[in-house]
Amino acid sequence: MTQQELADRVGVTRQTVIAIEQDKYSPSLETAFKVAMVLGVSLEQCFQYEPHGKR
Amino acid sequence: MSLSYREKSLYASLVAELVVYGPYFFLHRQNSVNKVAGMIVAIIVLQIILQSIIAGFTRHRVTDERDRLIELRGYRAGYLTFVSLMALGLAMLWFHATVGHLHMDNRMMGLHFLSVFFGILVIADITKTATQIIAYRRAL
Numbered sequence: 001m002t003q004q005e006l007a008d009r010v011g012v013t014r015q016t017v018i019a020i021e022q023d024k025y026s027p028s029l030e031t032a033f034k035v036a037m038v039l040g041v042s043l044e045q046c047f048q049y050e051p052h053g054k055r
Numbered sequence: 056m057s058l059s060y061r062e063k064s065l066y067a068s069l070v071a072e073l074v075v076y077g078p079y080f081f082l083h084r085q086n087s088v089n090k091v092a093g094m095i096v097a098i099i100v101l102q103i104i105l106q107s108i109i110a111g112f113t114r115h116r117v118t119d120e121r122d123r124l125i126e127l128r129g130y131r132a133g134y135l136t137f138v139s140l141m142a143l144g145l146a147m148l149w150f151h152a153t154v155g156h157l158h159m160d161n162r163m164m165g166l167h168f169l170s171v172f173f174g175i176l177v178i179a180d181i182t183k184t185a186t187q188i189i190a191y192r193r194a195l
Contacts, residue, residue, distance in 0.1 A: 016121045
């Protein structure tokens with residue numbers, strides 16, 4: 001799946017997908033759930049939280 | 056460099072603001088109500104043309120939560136700039152009118168105030184747009 005396809009299905013821009021991938025933007029819970037749902041994985045598999053700025 | 060629809064739109068706004076406001080503040084020495092009105096019309100026409108071109112050439116015209124967050128940051132920066140400059144402008148006006156003994160007739164005072172007020176609006180608007188562009192370049 002391309003970044004554009006993922007963005008279209010989640011309802012965000014491709015630039016937002018890129019920013020999430022690069023750890024420069026933390027999406028809202030709703031977007032995070034949508035990304036996980038589109039990718040067919042659980043939220044924990046898709047996103048991890050690490051303190052001190054690393055996600 | 057891959058730009059989203061909102062980002063392209065912001066660059067167009069910044070260009071329009073600099074093209075229209077730049078000559079007004081740096082080339083014209085005498086301000087008048089007609090020039091201010093002409094500039095408002097010019098910025099509206101230029102914005103419509105540029106935004107129509109961008110909308111026509113952009114396939115994905117989606118705006119999302121990140122766009123809205125960046126927009127809010129821009130408005131906050133613009134608002135803070137506006138309030139700060141307005142306070143400074145009023146303080147300077149008060150200073151000139153009391154301590155500096157500035158004497159102007161009502162018409163000149165009105166034009167002077169209009170020019171300063173419009174200048175503050177322009178600076179706040181450019182700050183808003185520039186803040187949003189910087190936020191996009193930093194990814195947020």
